[in-house]
Amino acid sequence: MNIVIVENHIPFLEGGAERHTEGLREALLKVGHQVEIVRIPFNWYPKENLIKSAFIVRLLNFKNMGGKNIDLLIALRFPNYYIEHDRKVVWLIHPHKSAYELWDRPFIDLPRDPGGYVVREFILKMDKRYLRDAKKVFANSKTVAERLKRYIELEADVLYHPPPNAEKFHCKSYESFIFFPSRINPLKRQILAVDAMRYVKSDVKLLICGRPDNLDIYRELLETIKGLEGKVVYLGEVGEEEKIDLYARCLAVLFPTAEEDYGYVTLEAMLSKKAVITCVDSGGPTEFVEDGINGFVVEPKPEEIARAIDTLAQDINLAVKMGENAYEKIVSLHISWDFVVEKILEQV
Structure with a gap:
């Protein structure tokens, strides 16, 4: 098939969604199958661009391209759905988050004014109508x-789908640092x-790595670390092999994200036999982390x-046991690309 x-x-921005697409x-x-990824430029600023983007994709013809049927x-x-x-x-990786779960959160990019409200209502109505046109909707x-x-x-x-390089994650040791890899x-x-x-009493460090989304966020992080240089280390952006090694050696993984859609970090940690500390409002990670069993929520x-x-x-045996439980949990779910392809192609 031609798929x-x-x-x-989004220029200069890369994260889990891009890796998800490449994996598929x-x-x-x-x-x-013959497969092409078509990337459509997307910009959510100013807010009116969200409405323009919706109308632009409605005008696109993907039934036949270059003389080939799709x-x-x-x-x-x-808005590509x-x-x-x-x-x-x-x-669905996620709908437009600011019209959904982030509408009442401080991270919103839709202002809570009449214009922002109109754009939000437009998105919700369009989603309700056109998502139902699909032969199948997966999340x-x-x-x-x-x-x-x-x-x-x-x-x-x-x-569910596996993270990139899932087969490479492993456990080497449980050293005295907590690992937090993610986009800043x-x-x-x-x-x-x-x-x-600032409240941790144990002799353990926090190692953070990831690329900042912008310079202001980077500066804020460095400013917050001041005075904690002996306890917090920002590694910057690290390569894949170094990241896998840090997973393999850390004591546990910290991922306190807000309203995460899925979260490769959680799966990568579990494949590395490491407990995960996450939050009650972290979304996707809470689907895998069981409080007190393979991590903490x-x-x-x-x-x-x-x-x-x-x-x-303070209890290395507990960290090891929780890490082993985490690995058993992720393996028991049988997450694979073969299953993903099977389910998607059933719809054709």
């Missing part, structure tokens, strides 16, 4: 599926993690995170 995966293109392409190529269209994010196609499958996590159900009364099947972004809550280290407060870190730092 097109439609995704957003490789999995479909592996079983013999047998299957797979859309992953807003508005594209018309007789064989359209949506595997990449229970968290995303629950948002669709809550906001637009749409049912979606959950379809307010929603990931690196500042909260640094603040938690705590309130997003520095003192609570510090208490969880100290619990593991």
Whole structure:
């Protein structure tokens, strides 16, 4: 089949969504299909661009391109699931978050004014209408599926997928540092993690790595670390092999993100036999982390995170046991690209 995966293109920004898309392409190529990723430029500023983007993709023709029929269209994010196609499958990474779960959060990019309200209502109505045009809607996590159900009364099947390089993650040791790999972004809550280290009593460090989304966020992180240089280390952006090694050697993984859609960090930690500390409002990670069994699910407060870190730092046997439980949990779910491809192609 000729398959097109439609995704957003946001210059200078790369994260889990981009790796998700590449993983899907490789999995479909592996079983013999012709697959192209078509990336459509996307900009959410100013807010009026969200409405313009919706109308632009409605005008696009993906039924036949370059004289070839497109047998299957797979859309992953807003607004690309508005594209018309007789064989359209949506595997939703997330809808436009600011119109959904972030509307009442401080990280919003839609202002709470009449204009922002109008744009939000437009997105919710368009989603409610055009997502139902798809032959099937999958969500990449229970968290995303629950948002669709809550906001637009749409049912979606959950379809998990493995992180990139899943087979390379392993456990080497349990050294005296907590690892926090993620893009530096307010929603990931690196500042909260640094603040938690002010309350940690144990002789354990926090190692943070990841690329900042912008210079202001980078400066804020460095400013917050001042005075904690002996307890917090920012490594900058590290390569894949170094990241895998840090997972393999850390005591545990901290991932206190807010409203995460899925979260590769959680799966990568579990494949490395490491306990995960996350928060009650972290979304996707809470689907895998069982409090007190393979990690901790705590309130997003520095003192609570510090208490969880100290619990593991002061009992290495507990950290090892929780890490083993984490590995058993992720293996038991049988998450694979083969299953993903099978479920998507069932719709054609």
